[in-house]
Amino acid sequence: MTRRIAEGTRRRIRRASLWLGRRATPPAAPGDGEAPTRGTTRRGFIQIGAASSVAVVGLSRVLPARAEPEPFFLTITEGDVAMEDGTPVFFRGFRATDAIKDVPSIPGPPIGNTGPGIKGRDVFAGDDVLIMVTNSTPRDHTFLIARVDADDLSPDPAPAEIVKTTTIPANQTCPIKFTAPQAGTYMYRDADRNNRLLGMYGAFIVLPRNAAGQLRPYDPAPDRLEILTELRSQHTWVLSDVDPVLGELARVQRRNGKIDYPLTKITPRYFLINGETGVEATRNEQLTIPVIPLHHEGEPFAGVLIRCINTGVATHALHWHGNHVFPVQRNAVPEGASPKDGKIRAFEKDVVRIKALQTVDVILPAHTGFEAFPPLNDLHPKVAEQHFPMHCHAEMSQTAAGGSYPFGMLTDWHLVNNQQTAIAVRQRLADERRDGQRRVPDDQVQAAIDQRVGNSGHGSGSGSGDGQGQSGSGDGASGGSNGGSGDSSSGSGGKG
Numbered sequence: 091m092t093r094r095i096a097e098g099t100r101r102r103i104r105r106a107s108l109w110l111g112r113r114a115t116p117p118a119a120p121g122d123g124e125a126p127t128r129g130t131t132r133r134g135f136i137q138i139g140a141a142s143s144v145a146v147v148g149l150s151r152v153l154p155a156r157a158e159p160e161p162f163f164l165t166i167t168e169g170d171v172a173m174e175d176g177t178p179v180f181f182r183g184f185r186a187t188d189a190i191k192d193v194p195s196i197p198g199p200p201i202g203n204t205g206p207g208i209k210g211r212d213v214f215a216g217d218d219v220l221i222m223v224t225n226s227t228p229r230d231h232t233f234l235i236a237r238v239d240a241d242d243l244s245p246d247p248a249p250a251e252i253v254k255t256t257t258i259p260a261n262q263t264c265p266i267k268f269t270a271p272q273a274g275t276y277m278y279r280d281a282d283r284n285n286r287l288l289g290m291y292g293a294f295i296v297l298p299r300n301a302a303g304q305l306r307p308y309d310p311a312p313d314r315l316e317i318l319t320e321l322r323s324q325h326t327w328v329l330s331d332v333d334p335v336l337g338e339l340a341r342v343q344r345r346n347g348k349i350d351y352p353l354t355k356i357t358p359r360y361f362l363i364n365g366e367t368g369v370e371a372t373r374n375e376q377l378t379i380p381v382i383p384l385h386h387e388g389e390p391f392a393g394v395l396i397r398c399i400n401t402g403v404a405t406h407a408l409h410w411h412g413n414h415v416f417p418v419q420r421n422a423v424p425e426g427a428s429p430k431d432g433k434i435r436a437f438e439k440d441v442v443r444i445k446a447l448q449t450v451d452v453i454l455p456a457h458t459g460f461e462a463f464p465p466l467n468d469l470h471p472k473v474a475e476q477h478f479p480m481h482c483h484a485e486m487s488q489t490a491a492g493g494s495y496p497f498g499m500l501t502d503w504h505l506v507n508n509q510q511t512a513i514a515v516r517q518r519l520a521d522e523r524r525d526g527q528r529r530v531p532d533d534q535v536q537a538a539i540d541q542r543v544g545n546s547g548h549g550s551g552s553g554s555g556d557g558q559g560q561s562g563s564g565d566g567a568s569g570g571s572n573g574g575s576g577d578s579s580s581g582s583g584g585k586g
């Protein structure tokens with residue numbers, strides 16, 4: 091499952107080395123916290139860039155001299171959010187203070203730019219950051235940003251606090267002012283575990299200060315893995331575990347800031363990426379889904395950065411079909427020298443394990459898996475667009491509500507032959523997403539329910555393992571529908 095780059099094929103070594111350098115770099119000019127040392131402009135991270143020289147166009151912003159920071163505004167609220175199967179789940183969470191609807195946003199509004207493109211205001215390492223947190227609930231809450239590398243199970247985790255746990259009293263607004271830490275992927279949250287599980291979290295993204303306006307996860311330094319080419323885009327995946335029972339406790343304990351519900355009782359039933367699952371999570375090209383123009387022979391190596399944040403209590407194991415990924419940063423710490431032999435390497439991973447409260451940033455290369463066959467060429471039926479799933483390998487998180495598949499922690503990624511196709515694919519996904527949000531006429535819903543009830547109405551409790559024919563004919567509706575009743579009866583036979 092885990093291999094060093096150096097143990098792959100010769101071609102893999104050559105290509106991977108081109109892209110993820112393993113040599114020490116000359117020391118970077120140390121950031122003095124005032125301004126980027128190279129270049130005077132900053133820009134939001136681009137959605138697609140054919141080459142970095144092209145990519146700079148149009149998105150430049152001039153760095154102001156150290157002025158009072160423009161605040162981010164968050165409001166703590168609560169309310170029902172419908173899950174994929176229609177179940178309303180009660181959440182405590184954050185929303186944008188100027189949001190029109192007073193319901194929690196799951197995940198909370200990001201602080202910083204989550205990408206792709208410009209999705210939120212950039213925060214650079216060393217910036218002054220001001221977050222105005224309004225608590226619109228009748229109970230106290232807390233606000234915390236901490237680098238965590240112990241998981242939630244340890245009795246007394248000792249996080250490195252970036253923002254110390256700050257109490258936001260009921261019905262009050264508190265300014266949270268701090269200096270942005272080292273570049274990386276962080277989470278803001280209520281310090282209380284149950285409040286976090288109820289939805290009180292969001293992404294906090296800090297960009298490197300000395301990357302000369304390029305999209306990189308961190309500043310270069312001799313003791314860090316060197317990334318030789320700029321990344322084509324970045325994405326942020328906020329992973330959520332949702333336990334509706336905890337939500338029901340919160341619903342009836344409005345004034346209680348800390349709900350008494352031990353970790354041993356927590357049973358998440360919904361698992362989300364950026365608040366979504368199912369078909370919605372495979373169409374969200376605005377936020378979640380990389381649509382990556384293929385890296386062509388002879389071009390500088392290309393990939394996208396995916397920042398994964400586990401807000402839950404379960405350990406998740408993300409698996410990208412179609413290619414492997416390179417974790418380059420964990421808990422906002424770049425991959426560095428191995429304590430065993432002092433060497434700096436990138437590990438190529440099929441599945442990436444992310445424990446509770448951890449963040450892992452991976453690079454997904456913009457090429458087809460090297461073992462893929464037949465090779466991609468002009469005769470290949472998928473030459474213009476390949477599309478692959480990504481899902482969590484932790485078994486319970488592949489479903490919703492304890493068994494509804496595939497409504498778990500999943501999404502897709504697409505590899506396309508050029509930028510024109512990338513634009514077309516994004517447009518198609520956006521169209522499908524809009525179509526999927528249209529209300530289905532009631533008679534069609536009823537017809538679907540009738541058909542479903544008919545198909546699955548095989549007799550229960552008979553325990554007769556070989557009564558497939560009878561079982562099939564017992565399904566009034568499906569028995570009459572077509573000759574395929576054998577399919578459903580074999581399913582029920584297997585169950586019996």
Ligand SMILES: [Cu+2]
Pocket residue numbers: 409410411481483
């Ligand atoms: Cu898999």
